[in-house]
Amino acid sequence: MSKTSxxxxxxxxxxxxxxxxxxxxxGLSKVLTEDELLFAVNTGDDFEHxxxxxxxxxxxxxxxxxxxxxxELGWGRQGETWQFIExxxxxxxxxxxxxxxxxxxxxxxxxxxxxSGATLTEATxxxxxxxxxxxxxxxxxxxxxxxxxxSDQGDLAFQHYFVREQCQPAVTxxxxxxxxxxxxxxxxxxxxxxxxxxxxxxxxxxxxVDPLLKLDGFAERLRNLPVVAISPIVGGIAIxxxxxxxxxxxxxxxxxxxxxEHYKHHYPGLMNGFVVDKTDAxxxxxxxxxxxxxxxxxxxxxxTLQDRxxxxxxxxxxxxxxxx
Amino acid sequence: MSKTSxxxxxxxxxxxxxxxxxxxxxGLSKVLTEDELLFAVNTGDDFEHxxxxxxxxxxxxxxxxxxxxxxELGWGRQGETWQFIExxxxxxxxxxxxxxxxxxxxxxxxxxxxxSGATLTEATxxxxxxxxxxxxxxxxxxxxxxxxxxSDQGDLAFQHYFVREQCQPAVTxxxxxxxxxxxxxxxxxxxxxxxxxxxxxxxxxxxxVDPLLKLDGFAERLRNLPVVAISPIVGGIAIxxxxxxxxxxxxxxxxxxxxxEHYKHHYPGLMNGFVVDKTDAxxxxxxxxxxxxxxxxxxxxxxTLQDRxxxxxxxxxxxxxxxx
Numbered sequence: 001m002s003k004t005s006x007x008x009x010x011x012x013x014x015x016x017x018x019x020x021x022x023x024x025x026x027g028l029s030k031v032l033t034e035d036e037l038l039f040a041v042n043t044g045d046d047f048e049h050x051x052x053x054x055x056x057x058x059x060x061x062x063x064x065x066x067x068x069x070x071x072e073l074g075w076g077r078q079g080e081t082w083q084f085i086e087x088x089x090x091x092x093x094x095x096x097x098x099x100x101x102x103x104x105x106x107x108x109x110x111x112x113x114x115x116s117g118a119t120l121t122e123a124t125x126x127x128x129x130x131x132x133x134x135x136x137x138x139x140x141x142x143x144x145x146x147x148x149x150x151s152d153q154g155d156l157a158f159q160h161y162f163v164r165e166q167c168q169p170a171v172t173x174x175x176x177x178x179x180x181x182x183x184x185x186x187x188x189x190x191x192x193x194x195x196x197x198x199x200x201x202x203x204x205x206x207x208x209v210d211p212l213l214k215l216d217g218f219a220e221r222l223r224n225l226p227v228v229a230i231s232p233i234v235g236g237i238a239i240x241x242x243x244x245x246x247x248x249x250x251x252x253x254x255x256x257x258x259x260x261e262h263y264k265h266h267y268p269g270l271m272n273g274f275v276v277d278k279t280d281a282x283x284x285x286x287x288x289x290x291x292x293x294x295x296x297x298x299x300x301x302x303x304t305l306q307d308r309x310x311x312x313x314x315x316x317x318x319x320x321x322x323x324x
Numbered sequence: 325m326s327k328t329s330x331x332x333x334x335x336x337x338x339x340x341x342x343x344x345x346x347x348x349x350x351g352l353s354k355v356l357t358e359d360e361l362l363f364a365v366n367t368g369d370d371f372e373h374x375x376x377x378x379x380x381x382x383x384x385x386x387x388x389x390x391x392x393x394x395x396e397l398g399w400g401r402q403g404e405t406w407q408f409i410e411x412x413x414x415x416x417x418x419x420x421x422x423x424x425x426x427x428x429x430x431x432x433x434x435x436x437x438x439x440s441g442a443t444l445t446e447a448t449x450x451x452x453x454x455x456x457x458x459x460x461x462x463x464x465x466x467x468x469x470x471x472x473x474x475s476d477q478g479d480l481a482f483q484h485y486f487v488r489e490q491c492q493p494a495v496t497x498x499x500x501x502x503x504x505x506x507x508x509x510x511x512x513x514x515x516x517x518x519x520x521x522x523x524x525x526x527x528x529x530x531x532x533v534d535p536l537l538k539l540d541g542f543a544e545r546l547r548n549l550p551v552v553a554i555s556p557i558v559g560g561i562a563i564x565x566x567x568x569x570x571x572x573x574x575x576x577x578x579x580x581x582x583x584x585e586h587y588k589h590h591y592p593g594l595m596n597g598f599v600v601d602k603t604d605a606x607x608x609x610x611x612x613x614x615x616x617x618x619x620x621x622x623x624x625x626x627x628t629l630q631d632r633x634x635x636x637x638x639x640x641x642x643x644x645x646x647x648x
Contacts, residue, residue, distance in 0.1 A: 050436060051436065051439065052375075080407075081405060081407050083424075083426045087426040087428075087429030091451060093433040101405065101425040101428075102408065104425075105408050105417065108417065112374060112418070126415075126416070
């Protein structure tokens with residue numbers, strides 16, 4: 001353990017998906033400057049809807065970093081209203097995806113930028129800048145990658161599964177259209193040069209993190225860097241989203257340990273450390289000793305901003321301890 | 325004058341443009357059934373904006389007929405909110421065209437329908453049906469016709485002149501891109517069979533009515549039908565919109581008489597009757613005797629619903645009196 005590195009400059013890449021990951025992302029952004037932290041974001045959830053390019057994970061992160069996320073709903077934008085979607089519904093339009101009036105502005109602006117020839121990276125940068133976000137939010141790729149959920153009701157585009165069908169279909173697996181051809185965002189590739197550690201935020205391993213790790217040999221590129229993941233499963237349940245339900249349907253125990261096993265099995269040698277909630281202290285010992293992944297126990301249920309900052313500190317401290 | 329025709333079934337075509345015309349349109353819709361009245365609407369104001377197909381005149385009529393028009397603003401939809409456009413503005417998006425949150429639903433739905441292969445006529449029908457409008461709202465054509473305003477600041481797309489530049493540039497003339505190739509809406513053509521009269525609502529003669537009358541020989545097709553126009557100019561001012569300002573810039577007196585002269589000059593023999601407000605009683609005599617267009621005087625300033633209905637009755641009675 002190289003405690004001396006504490007005072008060295010850090011250069012952290014945080015991998016994040018939806019709302020859960022975005023909570024820790026905000027914590028990290030309070031602890032590290034924009035020269036020390038870059039976000040690599042899943043775009044497998046992206047879809048085209050009502051003529052708009054919608055990037056739910058980028059938006060969850062954007063709203064979280066701008067502290068504009070809707071605390072009451074747990075998703076979407078603060079101070080949101082619903083006149084658009086209710087009027088669309090009354091007209092007989094497609095209203096299952098609950099687009100808020102303010103949220104519509106972001107999707108419309110992004111779509112305009114993309115249609116004007118901007119890459120998703122450039123469009124995201126324009127939006128985050130306009131929202132006074134100093135950290136770089138890097139889509140994993142500028143190419144279209146689309147998560148497909150295989151289920152007992154057939155193959156479903158991710159948002160059809162997630163929002164339209166409200167995660168009711170039983171999952172049998174996942175695939176990622178376009179992943180093979182997609183190139184890693186050059187901004188992420190460049191950040192890996194001199195990078196001091198990778199944080200995999202508490203996001204869904206199957207649909208938020210896997211698309212990133214499987215993209216363009218990304219997991220292999222991380223092999224020589226300290227990588228720490230935070231379990232999105234606490235006490236057998238997912239803090240947010242369908243991860244636990246998916247695990248049950250895939251005949252995997254819904255546990256932090258199973259998340260660690262997933263990463264170990266699919267990306268051997270990748271994970272250098274794992275973070276679980278204190279609820280799962282017993283599992284932590286099993287993961288450390290059985291799976292040989294050093295695991296720390298902390299509070300990973302982020303209710304307040306301080307919780308987010310505390311988990312960021314704990315994770316970054318752990319990463320430093322793991323550094324060679 | 326064939327008073328006997330009062331009890332005969334009427335089949336009226338009403339030509340209408342923006343908000344002023346839509347007021348009388350509502351009055352007509354209260355007096356005539358959907359078997360007796362069809363609306364032919366200007367689409368020269370249409371434009372593509374933020375990826376949406378926007379049809380301002382169709383929408384003004386739609387909101388008026390649904391009694392969903394915004395009485396406070398004088399345009400747009402009742403109970404409107406502005407979260408979308410304010411958020412778009414904050415993001416640095418194009419926010420000069422004030423799209424309300426509810427209004428966005430209509431544009432989005434229309435655009436979806438058009439992108440799915442519907443004609444503008446079909447999309448309009450779907451929207452008016454959903455809004456419980458029984459009368460047919462027929463776009464003048466399904467082809468793109470775009471009004472260009474020639475001005476001292478160059479050529480401007482109509483909405484750029486009208487909304488973005490707030491009618492500030494001095495007008496020197498108009499042209500209508502696509503007009504030569506456009507075909508009259510077959511629903512309008514079919515309605516002319518057995519049609520008993522034409523009402524030209526109090527709309528801007530240059531940018532609301534001319535595009536229709538110039539389209540695909542439409543004015544010629546009306547030659548054998550009684551045609552009555554209501555002056556949009558009252559006491560030398562336009563009740564709504566830039567008509568009077570345009571007339572001044574075109575070196576035409578801003579008067580009801582000049583509107584009648586415009587129609588007489590450009591469409592000889594078309595106009596069988598003219599309706600002016602009581603403010604313009606003296607002009608009425610000049611139009612009747614000088615221009616040889618029989619002109620009636622009534623209240624044409626429509627504040628209440630009853631005003632709209634009264635003007636509809638007066639206009640329809642006049643049309644019947646003019647019938648051969």
